Amino acid sequence: MNALVPILSIPLLLSHMGTGDYGKYIFYVTTFSVLSTVIDYNFSTYGIVHVVKTHSYSPVIARLLLGLITLMLTVTVLVVFEMTPPKITACFAIYIIFYCLNTQFFLTAIERTLPILYSTVLSKSVFLLMILIIKMDLYSALLCYVISIAFQGIFNFFATLYQIKLMNYTREGSIFAYFMKDFPSFIINILGFFAGNFHIFLAKIFLDPASFGVLTVYDRVVRSVIALYTSVVANLTPYFVSKNKGEAKYKKLFSVWLLICAVYLSMAIAIPISLSILGINFGDVKIGYNILYSSFVLWGLAAVTAGYFGVTYLIVEGMSRLYVQIYIVAIILGAGFLSLHSYGTTLRDVSYSILISECFIAFAVLWIFLRRRS
Numbered sequence: 001m002n003a004l005v006p007i008l009s010i011p012l013l014l015s016h017m018g019t020g021d022y023g024k025y026i027f028y029v030t031t032f033s034v035l036s037t038v039i040d041y042n043f044s045t046y047g048i049v050h051v052v053k054t055h056s057y058s059p060v061i062a063r064l065l066l067g068l069i070t071l072m073l074t075v076t077v078l079v080v081f082e083m084t085p086p087k088i089t090a091c092f093a094i095y096i097i098f099y100c101l102n103t104q105f106f107l108t109a110i111e112r113t114l115p116i117l118y119s120t121v122l123s124k125s126v127f128l129l130m131i132l133i134i135k136m137d138l139y140s141a142l143l144c145y146v147i148s149i150a151f152q153g154i155f156n157f158f159a160t161l162y163q164i165k166l167m168n169y170t171r172e173g174s175i176f177a178y179f180m181k182d183f184p185s186f187i188i189n190i191l192g193f194f195a196g197n198f199h200i201f202l203a204k205i206f207l208d209p210a211s212f213g214v215l216t217v218y219d220r221v222v223r224s225v226i227a228l229y230t231s232v233v234a235n236l237t238p239y240f241v242s243k244n245k246g247e248a249k250y251k252k253l254f255s256v257w258l259l260i261c262a263v264y265l266s267m268a269i270a271i272p273i274s275l276s277i278l279g280i281n282f283g284d285v286k287i288g289y290n291i292l293y294s295s296f297v298l299w300g301l302a303a304v305t306a307g308y309f310g311v312t313y314l315i316v317e318g319m320s321r322l323y324v325q326i327y328i329v330a331i332i333l334g335a336g337f338l339s340l341h342s343y344g345t346t347l348r349d350v351s352y353s354i355l356i357s358e359c360f361i362a363f364a365v366l367w368i369f370l371r372r373r374s
Contacts, residue, residue: 075089075093
């Protein structure tokens, strides 16, 4: 569902809104994701560990508290600086309220994954159904997106409350201490998000609305391909890392990387053919074997490579501090190159800049991997 709904929603939203408003929609959704990264903190890793070890629901309280702080700061900034219209500001507020209720990390920790499955299918289905039925403009599209998040948040939150009561979990430990202990991982998550999404914010500055809309269409199509490949082969990495030691481990990692690249590229090549056969179009944007689509496919390949080796080392080799330094350098170089090369503000120049900036990260992570091996 996470892979298929985005690719299906792109042509539907484009047919309603047009390229310019679709670009604004993606910009706001990406901004929502920034707030999601803040609210998520690192509950999906350390939060799960904390619940398993202490049988405490303190991380649930911590997430709600963080959501409240994020809500107050976000609304204050948007209202004081008049950064968004009132309707959009309301969407931000509603999104934060319901997203912080999505405590699925707790359900994962106690191995109750069925509620997560049900809530995900429900929210994605509701979103797809709404954009099929309702005539969309920018505001209604954002509102439908927020409503789908609300369904997921409410469902998972009540499932969490039920499990806390059923299993007699108690509140233990200081919430403040929880935040402080996991703050370095939170910084890693924030940097990781901006490393993969900062081109959206910079392109919004450099490009006119129509060109930015075209860029976001290519971006979302390639991200859908990455999500689809992830659902197919991503779970291979921990298996091969845990089953092999020494030189055999490195050989297996490269073998799995080649397999991942082959699967990803096959999907990326098959997408235009499948769309043309099904008669699906993306408005004025032509998804095909052109230079723009090729540059975004290669950008996705660089992102896949960086994510594969980077996550492997974060989990297995414990190189988080060095990985943060690599991200910082990559972001600075990538942002600098994008700013310099996009002076002419053409869509093609920006797409090349995005490709090269992502390659900074991919080559940096590969260099660390090879250096670690030697």
